[in-house]
Amino acid sequence: MAVNLTPPNPATLHAVPGVRIGVAQAGIRKAGRTDLTLFQFDPGTQVAGVFTRNRFCAAPVQVCREHLGVAQSAPMRALVINTGCANAGTGEAGLQAARESCDAVAALLGVKAREVLPFSTGVILEPLPLDRLVAGLPAALADARADAWADAAAAIMTTDTVPKAASTQISIDGVRVTVSGIAKGAGMIRPNMATMLGFIATDAAVAPALLAQLAREVADASFNCITVDGDTSTNDALVIAATGRAALPAITDAASPQAQALRAALTQVALHIAQAIVRDGEGATKFISIHVERARSREEARLVAYAVAHSPLVKTAFFASDPNLGRILAAVGYAGIDDLDVSGVDLYLDAVHVATRGGRHPGYQEAEGKRVMAKPEIAVRIVLGRGDAAATVWTCDLSHDYVSINADYRS
Incomplete structure (x- = not known):
């Protein structure tokens, strides 16, 4: 019953150089549908995140904060996302499961566990079926493609009725720069930083401190301006990845024309997928x-x-x-x-x-x-x-x- 919202056309979702995405059916949510997503990033990719302010935050949120550090920005090589289980309200066992999911991805990709960020969404107070998640990773790795944004948007859905994705390309100093993003969410939406889950990537190179600043600013201009029911989720997360594959010097100055152009493109994509969450609000007709x-x-x-x-x-x-x-x-x-x-x-x-x-x-x-x-x-x-x-x-x-x-x- 989404309001003036149609599934994204995969042809309009631009591949972001330096990003590959694979999805798999791990049996975490329901049989017969994809529920596991694996993002892989080229070496040197910088990732920044903003997360829920719910004090009962989920285990993966806690692990993400640990891996990103105080600056909430660090080099990363992968994201692992499951639906069907929020891994929230699961205590020390949940934290261990989130960390072990990072260990499994790291072993599969030959990277460090701290270079992996975990994300979960679904039912709260239920243990993460780690065995199924780990068993599904090889299939997600085998499925990895640069043009899988639409598949990923569908794989991270829970009560959503329509996948949510957007993409744009801009010119910075005569160089084409790509921004693509996906999000999920339909209920338990009153973000206090971002959305239930949102993932945006660009091939621009951005200094770590500036990327963290942009993540906060983009969230505040988009996801922090939406509400469906007033509930702030335990799992809210928005991350922005900058692969640096575009033939541009790193953007370091927030006041520069280059940063302003990138900020506008990131906000455009974020605003589209944030508003799509409201349009797909559970039972929404207006x-x-x-x-x-x-x-x-x-x-x-x-x-x-x-x-x-x-x-x-x-x-x-x-x-x-x-x-x-x-x-x-x-x-x-x-x-x-x-x-x-x-x-x-x-x-x-x-x-x-x-x-x-x-x-x-x-x-x-x-x-x-x-x-x-x-x-x-x-x-x-x-x-x-x-x-x-x-x-x-x-x-x-x-x-x-x-x-x-x-x-x-x-x-």
């Missing part, structure tokens, strides 16, 4: 943009936007196409701005002026509100009248299917 403007700070604008985006009353009203728009004003009111002057607040639904000076607009007709809310894509604009800052959050409605999907998740 894709909703919530734009808050004239706030005193971006943080204040995001606070209001998320209050509206997380409100079950607002989300169910959108599902029903019911213009019960006082629910939006109520969410603005409890967002946490203690000195908010509601007489300065205006509310728009697309171009329809719903409320002004804290009350119903004299010209607003409910039929116009209902017309907008029946659309599959809707823009909410909230004007606070307090300053010049703005922020946008993307979300979806809350339907009967969301409850059914999550009630039956382990069935």
Whole structure:
């Protein structure tokens, strides 16, 4: 039931020089579908990551942080990703399983275990079936190809109904640079750094400190602006790999035109796959943009936007196409701005002026509100009248299917 979202065309997903990807059926999730993915990187590839701030973070997240170090950026040779089991809430045994998965990949590829990053997604509080993961690695290695981005996007899915991938190519100093990425996620989405799982690669060479900075900035401009249900996963991870295969000097200065061009391309890809997660939100029928403007700070604008985006009353009203728009004003009111002057607040639904000076607009007709809310894509604009800052959050409605999907998740 994804909203205006179709599977990516493999022909539009560019191979990234220095990256090979293989998938396999390891029997971790369900028989008959791919559930194990292996990324291989050429020597010299730099990888940076940002991860969930959930204190109950999964074992693979902990191991990734160990391998990337304090800088959260380091040379890496492989990523191993499984679906079907989150390896979260599994204690010391889970940590050992995550480390042993890295050992197995390292032995297979002839690299160091610290040069492998593990990722898991699926059911929490269940032990990782390490034997099946290890047994599936040779098949994933044999399947390795440069053009397997679409296959990988499908292999990392859990409750997703559509694979999520994007790709672009830009010119930096006359040299073609490629950026490709995939993500998975449909529920348990309120990232506090990135998304449930996201993997982006480029053939540009980027200094380690700058790559770590770009990972944070890209996450903040994309994955940290989406929500499906307000739940922050135990396994959220976004990594960006830079192989350095493009014929360019390493990008080291964040203010340089080269860094700005790369940042824009990375953000473009990340934003596409982040919004795809919302479009594929569990049971979603509406894709909703919530734009808050004239706030005193971006943080204040995001606070209001998320209050509206997380409100079950607002989300169910959108599902029903019911213009019960006082629910939006109520969410603005409890967002946490203690000195908010509601007489300065205006509310728009697309171009329809719903409320002004804290009350119903004299010209607003409910039929116009209902017309907008029946659309599959809707823009909410909230004007606070307090300053010049703005922020946008993307979300979806809350339907009967969301409850059914999550009630039956382990069935």
